[in-house]
Amino acid sequence: MRKFAVIPHKAKSRMKTKLSVNINKIATLRNARGGNEPNVIEAALNCEKFGAQGITVHPRPDERHIRYQDVYELKEVLTTEFNIEGKPIDEFMKMVLEVKPTQVTLVPDAENAITSNAGWDTEKHQDYLTEIITELKRNKIRTSIFLDPRPELIESVAATGTDRIELYTESFATHYAQGDKTEVEMYKATALFAQEAGLEVNAGHDLSLDNIQYLISEIPFLAEVSIGHALISEALYLGLENTIQRYLRKIELGYKNAKNEQ
Template identity: 65%
Template sequence: MTKLSVNVNKIATLRNSRGGDFPNVVKVAFDIESFGAEGITIHPRPDERHIRYQDAYDLKKIVTTEFNIEGNPIAKFIDLVLAVKPTQVTLVPDAVDAVTSNAGWDTVKHQSFLKEVVSEFKRNGIRTSIFIDTDLKLIEAAATTGTDRIELYTEDFATQYALGNKKAVEPYTQSAVLATKLGLGINAGHDLSLDNIQFFAEKVPNLLEVSIGHALIAESLYLGLENVINMYKYKLKVSKL
């Protein structure tokens, strides 16, 4: 069964827009777990424009499922993750001014750096995942870093699927097959939604976890948060039948 981890960055964006503490990120994360999600994801950025570093500490106290912290492993981020010790850290090569994640790692070019970072996190008992595109050479290189998992960057699939191109999933299928052979766990995220999640999960073998934020929160404005979480879980379940 593929686990659903809900990214609560958008909740923090809404909170920060008024300068107060409503909606409260910790309360929403608690409710999301009670509605059936199997994980909470956050992606703090250096400018703290949505998730604040303090949120990571506060969430650690209440998350009872899997806690996943995503981000670019600059020194401040590494220190945060080592202090909080989440279930999983997902390494994302974000530029400081990036609006959202827009590329995976070049695991060949940054091989030495990633090995060092992965080793440090694993030495502290934190599962590691590398955000990556579907280039098979990059997946092979990811395996040599010692990472536990990769997270497939799914924006291209989502864009093409919306245009009716279902063949866009094929590179993700091939990537998952190779990753499994290399002993890597497989996560996925970015622009996955209720429209495409079941098809994606059907076509990508051994998918352990999906991390969904923007679409899930937007869909919840119309359908309700508890309802949407269970709709995702149902589609993920059906995809494996």
């Protein structure tokens, strides 16, 4: 694996990593039967009540899980941070500019992809992303770019004017499940380059109760983790409140482990 030098940086006073719960899978279950059970709005409010510091949704053009109408209804009731992920097609942009969530995470969704499977090539799409991000920030919406762990892209990322990146963590999760902890080094390098460029760093995709503590201990300055599939799946066995509380404890332990190593 290619090695990157870690850039020394001064420790900063920061809040601990926020947990944003992606409720797409709740909507998938609802849509499988029709009707309104389970209730997406009620589930989101329960996530907030049980300790989640944010709610994430990722509406797609075919509305196979979260529907555009869900987004408008959620905006009316949520009291924590609201993060909307998606590809900035015209319909998506119209919606987010009307809803004005806390954050929009730009994802280069491929057509017919089951789930997100790649980050942006920000060198190739720098002008396009800059135009989109300028419009979002004009509307006072925080922006984040979904990104593979590639430190060499950070210069072009910063040039877009984005506030944050979201590290696409599937590769980390896959290697970690196989007992390989070295993959996190590329994520650390990318996160540090981003921090030095003045960007905040989020992370998401395939994070779970098994790997979240280790990721936080290695990158304790993550601003937010967005977790959906694993969290909702684990909640089937553990209960939603218990699962969210377990994630919050894992994040706390990861943060403490990192502090102890400094």
